[in-house]
Amino acid sequence: MEKLKYDKPSISKINAGMPSKFGLPVKQKIISEIDGIKVSTLMEEYGSPLFVISEKTIRETHAEAKRAFETRYPKVQFAWSYKTNYLDAVCSIYHEEGSWAEVVSGFEFEKALSNGVHGSQILFNGPDKSKADLRMAIEHNACIHIDHFDELYLLIETSREMKMKARVAIRVNMDAGIYPIWDRFGFNYENGDAWNAINRIMLAESLELIGLHTHIGTYIMVQSAYAIAASKLANLYMAIHRKFDYWLKYIDLGGGFASKNTLKGAYMPGNETCPSFDDYAEAISNALISSEIPHENLPILFLETGRALIDDAGYLLTTVIANKRLNNGRRSMVIDAGVNLLFTSFWYNLGVYPTRELEHAEESTIYGPLCMNIDVIRDAIVFPQVKTGEQLVIERVGAYNITQSMQFITYRPNVILIDNDGKTQIIRKKESLETFKNSEINPKRN
Amino acid sequence: MKITDEVRISDNGFVFNSRTGDSFNVNPTGLELTKLIAQGHDFDTIKNMFLEKYDLDDLTFEKDFYEFIALIKHHQITSHEDPLDFK
Numbered sequence A: 001m002e003k004l005k006y007d008k009p010s011i012s013k014i015n016a017g018m019p020s021k022f023g024l025p026v027k028q029k030i031i032s033e034i035d036g037i038k039v040s041t042l043m044e045e046y047g048s049p050l051f052v053i054s055e056k057t058i059r060e061t062h063a064e065a066k067r068a069f070e071t072r073y074p075k076v077q078f079a080w081s082y083k084t085n086y087l088d089a090v091c092s093i094y095h096e097e098g099s100w101a102e103v104v105s106g107f108e109f110e111k112a113l114s115n116g117v118h119g120s121q122i123l124f125n126g127p128d129k130s131k132a133d134l135r136m137a138i139e140h141n142a143c144i145h146i147d148h149f150d151e152l153y154l155l156i157e158t159s160r161e162m163k164m165k166a167r168v169a170i171r172v173n174m175d176a177g178i179y180p181i182w183d184r185f186g187f188n189y190e191n192g193d194a195w196n197a198i199n200r201i202m203l204a205e206s207l208e209l210i211g212l213h214t215h216i217g218t219y220i221m222v223q224s225a226y227a228i229a230a231s232k233l234a235n236l237y238m239a240i241h242r243k244f245d246y247w248l249k250y251i252d253l254g255g256g257f258a259s260k261n262t263l264k265g266a267y268m269p270g271n272e273t274c275p276s277f278d279d280y281a282e283a284i285s286n287a288l289i290s291s292e293i294p295h296e297n298l299p300i301l302f303l304e305t306g307r308a309l310i311d312d313a314g315y316l317l318t319t320v321i322a323n324k325r326l327n328n329g330r331r332s333m334v335i336d337a338g339v340n341l342l343f344t345s346f347w348y349n350l351g352v353y354p355t356r357e358l359e360h361a362e363e364s365t366i367y368g369p370l371c372m373n374i375d376v377i378r379d380a381i382v383f384p385q386v387k388t389g390e391q392l393v394i395e396r397v398g399a400y401n402i403t404q405s406m407q408f409i410t411y412r413p414n415v416i417l418i419d420n421d422g423k424t425q426i427i428r429k430k431e432s433l434e435t436f437k438n439s440e441i442n443p444k445r446n
Numbered sequence B: 001m002k003i004t005d006e007v008r009i010s011d012n013g014f015v016f017n018s019r020t021g022d023s024f025n026v027n028p029t030g031l032e033l034t035k036l037i038a039q040g041h042d043f044d045t046i047k048n049m050f051l052e053k054y055d056l057d058d059l060t061f062e063k064d065f066y067e068f069i070a071l072i073k074h075h076q077i078t079s080h081e082d083p084l085d086f087k
């Protein structure tokens, strides 16, 4: 006897007249290819999980940001925020696009130099600069953004010893309407610390003050905060001119533009609520152009945009290991990529998508593979039924995940680049036992 | 395991639980399973019936069966007194 086609038994609760919080359910989005290459082909060749970076998206996003600012303000210079993603292959694309480097450690400084960035085009931020770091920065004529008074005095001492001049800016923190204020970095504007630091620097013969820096926070969803920040830096810029008859070269507004990811707890998806590059550019340019600064003395505007430039260019491909019903009836699945690879899953409801049309969507939990309770990629996502071995794509993971990923329990995966011609290549190799043997020392015992 | 007294199952796959006020749709195989359980058949009997009728292997059936059982139990369509029931 011919057997009948089998369908998995299913039961679904009827929620009459109860739309989800985003309105009626929309068609499930699928991501079956990246830059024209099938996800299955990429995983077959490079394994699972797999980070994929799209050169095309990097360049297009960069061009969009550049256009937004350059059409509104006469002098704009981007500096690639290394900590956001410092794979050499990624940094090199930004440098090719004309970006300088923004670094926050001696390690990142060395990386920028080794990527061929000229020392004078490195902005050196951060609270942790050792004497050796400062020497390196002075030797290479970098722009040192002073974070605190101890650094200021160490820098005076170091530059005197070297009998060289250090080019410096100060980091300023301020009330720009964003709370909590990141007052742990830099000198405060409102209480006068920033002005004091400026005065001290202007008296130091071995220091040359060339700019003012601020970074008001990250994932800033209101562009008006940047207008406030720009105005306050413009006030300092003018105060310096009045007192010392001297024009600084630049104002640096740091990073912090929101990417299109959706913050946990947000009511609406990030791609619908976040300001665009145009919105940020409009707010900043207006604030600077309408400030007291005479047009011919407008400073160069530096931007250290990180996540908004790279998030969209990064994907993590992953495979379903298991399906499981939880005690409360909730569907859950285990995938082969954990929170140790996806640091941003602690902030965002990352977008996880199937690679083909699937049915029977219901609210599900997605767990990573680590034998740890915290390993939750999505705690509630409406997701179709998947079989083990099903390939999934996590999008917008280009920022902070690769740099902050932890080696834990298993090897970190390959990272590949899809270049502009659609060719793929590994830009960081998967770890192996050798990776660890190379740096571990197991003392001999008798 | 038995179907809760307050549950009504219609032949088109509509299930209503008057105790919780919830209603459900079950697909045809789900409906078939629910009815077989209501009739008091045990796992092995139901399995053999399914394997005979459908193009299906025993492990897939077993996985799907227990998942379905967990769901209808969660929705209070069945009640279990004995946690070792259906082992």
Ligand SMILES: Cc1ncc(COP(=O)(O)O)c(C=O)c1O
Binding pocket: A081, A084, A102, A125, A126, A215, A217, A218, A219, A254, A255, A256, A257, A304, A305, A306, A307, A308, A399
């Ligand atoms: C000084 C500085 N500049 C730039 C950035 C990049 O920020 P984002 O990725 O939010 O644009 C950071 C990140 O924290 C930073 O600390």
